[in-house]
Amino acid sequence: SNQCRSDSSHCSSQKSMLIKIIISLCFYATAAATATEFSTESVAPSVPAAAVSSWARSDIECAVKCSAAGPAACSASAFLPQSELCLMSAEKGADFSEKASQSSVLRRLTTASSSGSAGSSWSRNASYVTIxxxxxxxxxxxxxxxxxxxxxxxxxxxxxxxxxxxxxxxxxxxxxxxxxxxxxxxxxxxxxxxxxxxxxxxxxxxxxxxxxxxxxxxxxxxxxxxxxxxxxxxxxxxxxxxxxxxxxxxxxxxxxxxxxxxxxxxxxxxxxxxxxxxxxxxxxxxxxxxxxxxxxxxxxxxxxxxxxxxxx
Incomplete structure (x- = not known):
């Protein structure tokens, strides 16, 4: 079956002060492929965020925009709900704390994956948002x-x-x-x-x-x-x-x-x-x-x- 599947291991919890969002976006071809995943798991900020801003309505739309931009342009994103801005950085370890201290930061993970079950041409992990x-x-x-x-x-x-x-x-x-x-x-x-x-x-x-x-x-x-x-x-x-x-x-x-x-x-x-x-x-x-x-x-x-x- 090529239907979508959920993997609870991709889900993680953040501090209560952060808006909770879980999103795993995976694309599988019929042969082995690379899965693009975003996680709220803790990654120590390592560099100041040289961020590009874009309009977004929510954490999940911000993550979708980051995914669409590709890893060369966006490996981490943060959503600012009051201004409805999506901050995107090419650096996975980007530090958004100066502009987005109260926002959840999503960071790109890259893992190898194979196709789904026999006969499957498309599958994705579940995408969730908390409102x-x-x-x-x-x-x-x-x-x-x-x-x-x-x-x-x-x-x-x-x-x-x-x-x-x-x-x-x-x-x-x-x-x-x-x-x-x-x-x-x-x-x-x-x-x-x-x-x-x-x-x-x-x-x-x-x-x-x-x-x-x-x-x-x-x-x-x-x-x-x-x-x-x-x-x-x-x-x-x-x-x-x-x-x-x-x-x-x-x-x-x-x-x-x-x-x-x-x-x-x-x-x-x-x-x-x-x-x-x-x-x-x-x-x-x-x-x-x-x-x-x-x-x-x-x-x-x-x-x-x-x-x-x-x-x-």
Whole structure:
């Protein structure tokens, strides 16, 4: 199986004064490969940080940016929540204490790894983030746009992606939620750099015999700031891809005809489409784009980034 796998040995604890974050980002090819991992394990600072700063919304987005930059440009990162800055240094032992004394520092680890189980072409370790003492596992992340989400049923079932943009796989989502309803959290960033959040209680995804039917209990308005519940339109839907039409629209496939060949719980067709086509600006009123209707004032404008996560 190429589905994503978690390894608890990658997780470590920091002092209580630090924001806890655990992220392990691994890419495996069919042959032996090099895994890129970020750890909060203690590494003694050895050099002053000659850091490059970039905008980020969280520790995990800062780590993702560091991963995407590559080891020559970033081997350590620190997130400053008050200014929403991500500090990145090419030195693994960079000392960020002058600018980020109260922030967690993530440092790149490089280990040799082999491919996953037989037949596996892609696998990643679990990515977690802690928000206000709640731990979430990320099930989908998109912020770069280089990876197409126009993938077939098998890919959506088992998972696909790279160090930045990924989908962990329907099988894994079912394992996480099928018998244990979870809180789903959606974070969508517009091209005006506004962060919108939607949270849902009782989120579950069925197994393959149900075509991974998705449902949830309620939209949590107290912890959300979107102008409405876009996911309500999709509640109770089966999962569809460009080669497997399980949507509620007769006569055509939502994925192929209207939603950019993405995979999602399309109804007839979409109020949200996080697997749509990634655009580099806020192109409006198109179901084909990566969008979440009530993150953009009730329009279908394209988003800058989106991530979905379930509380574990």
């Amino acid at each position: 206000a003492d709640r731990t979430f596992r990320i099930i989908q992340h998109r912020s770069k746009g280089a990876l197409s989400f126009a993938q077939n049923w098998t890919d959506y079932e088992h998972g696909f992606g790279d160090d930045v943009d990924f989908w962990i796989g329907l099988r894994t989502i079912n394992e996480l939620t099928g018998s244990t309803p979870r809180v789903l959290r959606v974070e969508a960033v517009t091209w005006a750099d506004e962060l919108f959040i939607a949270e849902y209680s009782g989120f579950t995804v069925g197994d393959a015999s149900t075509n991974y039917t998705m449902t949830y209990t309620s939209y949590l308005t107290a912890s959300s700031n979107m102008t409405g519940d876009a996911l309500a339109y999709h509640k109770g839907s089966q999962f569809s891809t460009m080669d497997r039409d399980n949507d509620g629209r007769s006569g055509s496939s939502c994925s192929v005809a209207h939603c950019g060949n993405g995979g999602w719980w399309y109804s007839s067709c979409a109020y949200c489409n996080p697997s749509g086509v990634y655009e580099t600006s806020a192109i409006a009123d198109s179901l084909k784009k990566m969008m979440w209707k009530y993150a953009t004032g009730g329009t279908y404008a394209a988003l800058k980034s989106i991530q979905l996560m379930v509380q574990v």
